Amino acid sequence: MEGRLDGDVVRVGGDARQRYYDSSGYGRPTGEGVALAPVEAAHLLFRGDLDAVDGMGFRKFLSVEDRLVVRFLVYKDFRERGFYLSPVREGWIDADDLAHDDSTAADHDRSTDGPRADLVVYPQGKGPWDDEIAYRVRIVGERESIRTSSLGRCVLAVVDEESEITYLDTTRPAIDGSTTDDLPTNVAGDLLADRAILWNPPDELYEAAFYGQRLAGRGAEGGPLQLSLVETAFLLGEGTIDLGVDLAAVVERGRRVEGERFDRRLAVYTALREAGLVPKTGFKFGADFRTYADVESVDSLGHSERLVRALPADHAFAPRELSLDVRLAGGVHKRMTFALTTPTGEIDWLAVERLTP
């Protein structure tokens, strides 16, 4: 069969509706015929199920649009995995109207504004005639940058320079933990360069609430406690410690060593503590924090569940940077979580993890 280009769709007549739409979920029915998106026509040409479009074979047709090859690669991959899927086009599919199959992403928040999607993928065994979506897929090349505000309810399909595809599921998780602490007041200590030392701290500060590290090393019983600068600022704000300097001086010192990033990290640290999590440094994982949701005591500490990176809310990701963070987090069985922080300290949480459709 042959199709013809009509604006930005490919029309095929005859029994095309039955052959392409009814039996395999390609295109939109138009009476007997179907209208195909270019990526669908490309896939039918590639498979040999369509002979030509305006006389063009697969090779020629791939050149009609600049980004068609990238979209084709993702479309083909889902087809090979046994999914039916539709390009998102005005009047064809409105991705936000359809129910989302939550089985693949437990903590989606439906209230988030839906981001742009390029493809909707139906659950296996379902198609465009059903009313269910497995994935909203957004296609990006590895060199495009991605605004954080557009993420949270879609799967990114990143096509790398060698045309391999990495799928990243993005969600807006709820962040909560069950750690409680009953902090003492006015514990004395010294501010030394970019950390503080409490010389005679009450045990609960470290043992129950996991603030600081023992100066004598891990596992030491009692003794002086070192605090990071962000712990120092938080505990000064709570009135827990007294270093003979005020909070503003500590924040000033933080800004001197790491600029605005210190304010962001302090806002994120504070939000995590207030949500009942214990944030500790994520340095060994290249992150700002690792977090423990349910700390009862340091002796019975479990595995930290998340790696958190504090970013400005208007940050744009390079896909490679995202790939690096998510790969590392997956390798250590933690969930990569971005804290998107506005200048006024409001935080949106964004979780990203690898997905195999």
Add this chain to the structure above:
Amino acid sequence: MEGRLDGDVVRVGGDARQRYYDSSGYGRPTGEGVALAPVEAAHLLFRGDLDAVDGMGFRKFLSVEDRLVVRFLVYKDFRERGFYLSPVREGWIDADDLAHDDSTAADHDRSTDGPRADLVVYPQGKGPWDDEIAYRVRIVGERESIRTSSLGRCVLAVVDEESEITYLDTTRPAIDGSTTDDLPTNVAGDLLADRAILWNPPDELYEAAFYGQRLAGRGAEGGPLQLSLVETAFLLGEGTIDLGVDLAAVVERGRRVEGERFDRRLAVYTALREAGLVPKTGFKFGADFRTYADVESVDSLGHSERLVRALPADHAFAPRELSLDVRLAGGVHKRMTFALTTPTGEIDWLAVERLTP
């Protein structure tokens, strides 16, 4: 015993030489007494082996220098691991004169200019009276930036904000592989956006030399071959392919999508191929390339050995960025390798890996 500050050393008299230097490798002998570096005096105060310096105990003494606490933490960690070590000070230790114990770092290149070190650590069981060094250690806080030119023959001890220490061994490796290829000429194809497709490539291009990816997917037998833009530029330069455009046009396209980074990556790709390695994309690992040293055929492909990141030669690392890369590479059993590239395309190789002293 008590010491006294004399400029930037602490002098202790009496039988201090025997107590501190002869038996435990602290300080430099000065007749009966010893001269201690502040970090050594701090450690002796911490252990209670020295009572005071000019009346100051450990707590007070830690404040005499701003960065003393960070140096103390690293010094103490090596001592607790059973090593003797000396601060590098003019006239005490010239780190570059001493032999290097190569057992811990197989591919050190002795010809590299020695970088600044803060501590020299002797092999276990040895001390300052011997003539052997296990590690040259450079101490950095997690917020300091590190120039690449200063790395390559030292161990970085990165003290993070919570005072945990990450050791990173830096070397200047030789990069060589045994892959050979016998490339065809003038294979035809199309340039499509930021990749190329060869529609009827000779099999050896992919099968023997691992250029490109089959359009039909991994494991496909024959068929069209996709090339990344950097592969495209390299093969155009070799005269292997003919896309109806010249090399300059492809490089221009590369610069449009990724700026100067494209030139760096092409220089590194070329150097790796010329050294007998096969570079493929490192996107899934957040790197520029992963490399295979000894490819005989794609069917018998082994594990890729290195992750390579192309950086400008004057790059300065944030320790957290280094920690992220090295942690990820370690997790997938590859060696993190930085290709430090000058504007004229010369490349210095720098390998960094985690070390447990």
